[in-house]
Amino acid sequence: MSDENEIWRLTLENVSHDYSGLAVLRNLNLRVKAGEMVVIVGPSGCGKTTLLNLLSGYIKPSSGSVEIDGVIRTVYQQDGLFPWLTVEQNIAMGLRNLDDKQKREREIKDLVELIHLEGFEHHYPHQLSGGMRQRVELARVIAGDSDILLMDEPFSALDYQTRLRMRYELVRILKKRPRTVVFVTHDIEEAAQLADKVIVLSTRPAHISRKLNINTDRPRNPTSDSVIAATREILDVLGLETPTGKDI
Numbered sequence: 001m002s003d004e005n006e007i008w009r010l011t012l013e014n015v016s017h018d019y020s021g022l023a024v025l026r027n028l029n030l031r032v033k034a035g036e037m038v039v040i041v042g043p044s045g046c047g048k049t050t051l052l053n054l055l056s057g058y059i060k061p062s063s064g065s066v067e068i069d070g071v072i073r074t075v076y077q078q079d080g081l082f083p084w085l086t087v088e089q090n091i092a093m094g095l096r097n098l099d100d101k102q103k104r105e106r107e108i109k110d111l112v113e114l115i116h117l118e119g120f121e122h123h124y125p126h127q128l129s130g131g132m133r134q135r136v137e138l139a140r141v142i143a144g145d146s147d148i149l150l151m152d153e154p155f156s157a158l159d160y161q162t163r164l165r166m167r168y169e170l171v172r173i174l175k176k177r178p179r180t181v182v183f184v185t186h187d188i189e190e191a192a193q194l195a196d197k198v199i200v201l202s203t204r205p206a207h208i209s210r211k212l213n214i215n216t217d218r219p220r221n222p223t224s225d226s227v228i229a230a231t232r233e234i235l236d237v238l239g240l241e242t243p244t245g246k247d248i
């Protein structure tokens with residue numbers, strides 16, 4: 001019986017997906033609670049982006065059902081911004097439903113402050129660093145009344161140090177503006193730092209190999225005990241634990 005106090009934002013039941021004969025996802029069952037941060041990890045090509053496209057309703061599963069309760073916004077790996085619009089105008093794209101001009105301007109100002117880009121309001125994406133561009137992306141999807149953020153490897157095009165900073169940024173921003181998040185990454189450390197729940201996918205056709213809960217507070221340092229323990233467990237599930245002497 002489902003708990004009446006819980007809101008399930010996303011529900012997948014027995015979802016399988018094929019692309020004209022190519023079996024990609026097999027029998028996935030997953031429920032995402034309101035406010036939860038679920039991180040999907042799995043090998044390249046296993047079907048992570050396909051899974052996000054199913055969760056957003058962009059594609060329909062070959063079989064099984066997907067239920068969505070809430071407004072969804074999506075963040076891509078890179079280049080999700082309109083190159084011909086400024087920082088301010090890109091953020092405003094997330095506020096198209098807000099008719100009150102004064103409220104809209106106030107909100108844009110708050111969001112620019114939230115992502116620490118004061119002074120860059122009139123810059124175009126090509127005038128920003130990769131990290132700054134992804135901060136604008138975060139502001140755009142957090143703008144207005146979205147409930148669910150689907151993020152497809154949003155930091156993977158960034159260098160390691162910027163990526164680490166962005167993880168802390170995401171945690172900080174979500175504390176101020178809580179959302180339900182499904183975050184796809186191939187980066188195991190990232191999953192261990194960010195997730196309430198990690199979903200480990202197998203190779204294609206992908207099933208769920210492990211659901212792992214991490215209950216420690218965020219932000220989490222990459223070298224903290226809970227992040228290291230979770231990283232170990234994920235590596236183990238993926239068969240990437242230290243090779244034994246005879247394997248190397």
Ligand SMILES: Nc1ncnc2c1ncn2[C@@H]1O[C@H](COP(=O)(O)OP(=O)(O)O)[C@@H](O)[C@H]1O
Nearest residue numbers: 019022024042043044045046047048049050051
């Ligand atoms: N629109 C599509 N048509 C046909 N095959 C696709 C399509 N999108 C993805 N694929 C294939 O499905 C598999 C899973 O792709 P994808 O979901 O992008 O994996 P991931 O994001 O985990 O790298 C890959 O083999 C890919 O080539």
Ligand SMILES: [Mg+2]
Nearest residue numbers: 048049050152
């Ligand atoms: Mg992908």
